[in-house]
Amino acid sequence: MNHETIRIFIFFIILFCCLSGEFFIPYLKRNYKKRLLINFLFLLSGILFLKICFPNGLLEMTNKFLAMDRNLSLAKLPWGVDLILTLFVFDFAIYWQHRFFHMIKPLWKYHAVHHSDESLDFSTALRFHPGEIVLSGAYKMILLYIFIPRLESFFIYEIFLNSMAIFNHSNIRLPKKWDYYLRFIIVTPAMHFPHHSPEKSLTNSNYGNVFSFWDRIFKTYTKQENSVFGLKEYTHKDLNSFWAQFFSPFSKEFKDQS
Numbered sequence: 001m002n003h004e005t006i007r008i009f010i011f012f013i014i015l016f017c018c019l020s021g022e023f024f025i026p027y028l029k030r031n032y033k034k035r036l037l038i039n040f041l042f043l044l045s046g047i048l049f050l051k052i053c054f055p056n057g058l059l060e061m062t063n064k065f066l067a068m069d070r071n072l073s074l075a076k077l078p079w080g081v082d083l084i085l086t087l088f089v090f091d092f093a094i095y096w097q098h099r100f101f102h103m104i105k106p107l108w109k110y111h112a113v114h115h116s117d118e119s120l121d122f123s124t125a126l127r128f129h130p131g132e133i134v135l136s137g138a139y140k141m142i143l144l145y146i147f148i149p150r151l152e153s154f155f156i157y158e159i160f161l162n163s164m165a166i167f168n169h170s171n172i173r174l175p176k177k178w179d180y181y182l183r184f185i186i187v188t189p190a191m192h193f194p195h196h197s198p199e200k201s202l203t204n205s206n207y208g209n210v211f212s213f214w215d216r217i218f219k220t221y222t223k224q225e226n227s228v229f230g231l232k233e234y235t236h237k238d239l240n241s242f243w244a245q246f247f248s249p250f251s252k253e254f255k256d257q258s
Contacts, residue, residue, distance in 0.1 A: 005153055007162075014163045018122045021172035028227055030119045030171050038242045039123035042113070042130075045246070049130035054137050059155060060140055065148045071149035071245055079147060085151040087160065088211070094161065095145050095214040098207045099134065109249035110135070115203065118230035118239060120189075120196055125165040129250060164210045168192040187212045194226040202226055 001009070022030070054061070066075055074082045074089075101111040110132040117124045128136075144154065168187045183191045187208045195206040205222040208215045215221035230239075238244045 006157075007159065009051050010159055010163065011166075014166050015122060018172065021221075022121055022170055025173050025250075026073065027155045027171045027173040027204040028120075031122050034240055035119060036123050039117070039127040040242075040247070041242045042128060043126035043244075045130045046126075046128055046133035049134050052136055053134045054141070058137065058158075059139055060149060062144050062151050062154050064151070066151065068148070070148060074153070075148050079150065079153075082150050083153045083156065086147070086149040086183075087157050090140075090143060090149075090154070090157050090200055091161070091210045092214060095175055095207055095210050095218075097139055098209065098211075099220075101132065102204060103209070107132075107135070112233060113232055113245050113248065115196060116231050116234045116239060116245060118194060118197070119171075120169055120229050122166050122169060122195075125169040129246070129249060140229060146156060160210050174200040183212050185212060186210060190225065193229075194224050196229045197226045198228060198230050198232050 019086075056064075058251065066073075071091070074085055077085065101107040110129045113129040114132070115125050117127055149157075164187060168189050169192065170189050172189050172192065174182070174188060177188050179188050182188050187206070187210065191206055191208075191212060194202040197203055202224065205220050206215055207220055214223075234245075234248075238248065
């Protein structure tokens with residue numbers, strides 16, 4: 001199987017597991033209805049824009065960077081060391097990317113689409129504005145050029161990142177002991193839920209994507225629980241329209257509450 005087939009295969013396995021968890025051990029009662037369609041439309045539009053802006057894909061660009069054969073690259077290290085460093089370095093960088101999207105107003109306008117979801121479940125992980133997807137792709141390309149990891153190492157990190165995004169947005173209630181110990185290492189749903197609160201103090205916390213310790217290190221961790229989601233910027237009419245949200249970053253009426 002090629003990388004794309006493996007990625008899709010793992011995506012559906014993770015999706016099935018998280019959907020099962022949402023059915024059998026839900027954290028909160030959720031409303032799927034129209035928001036589910038909107039979230040999948042953002043997934044499809046994000047894929048389309050990525051294909052247009054990066055027709056060769058990030059994995060192919062990784063191969064091109066590897067062909068440069070630079071001495072200072074992660075790929076020159078033993079495979080195990082390269083893998084571990086790739087996981088930590090890229091997740092550290094993505095943690096800061098996430099913070100930048102909250103701190104910088106033009107970036108926040110794109111990221112706000114993700115936070116506008118008034119329910120949280122697996123599909124929220126698919127709800128990213130294409131503008132944010134493209135900017136994130138460009139950011140990763142810069143990281144790939146600087147660090148040049150092995151193709152397999154970067155691919156494994158991408159699988160971790162995408163799988164964890166679906167998991168920590170899922171409407172799943174883990175046993176308290178599991179959640180307590182897991183969140184020392186990875187981001188659990190209960191840990192990520194405060195980040196989607198409409199309250200600014202909670203929104204600007206728990207930025208972690210895969211590993212949770214970045215929030216502890218940089219003092220952005222909160223253990224407070226949350227069951228209210230969404231943003232004050234958006235009206236109910238906006239939330240029921242894919243196009244209203246698609247064009248919201250360019251609207252003069254958008255209020256910055258990041």
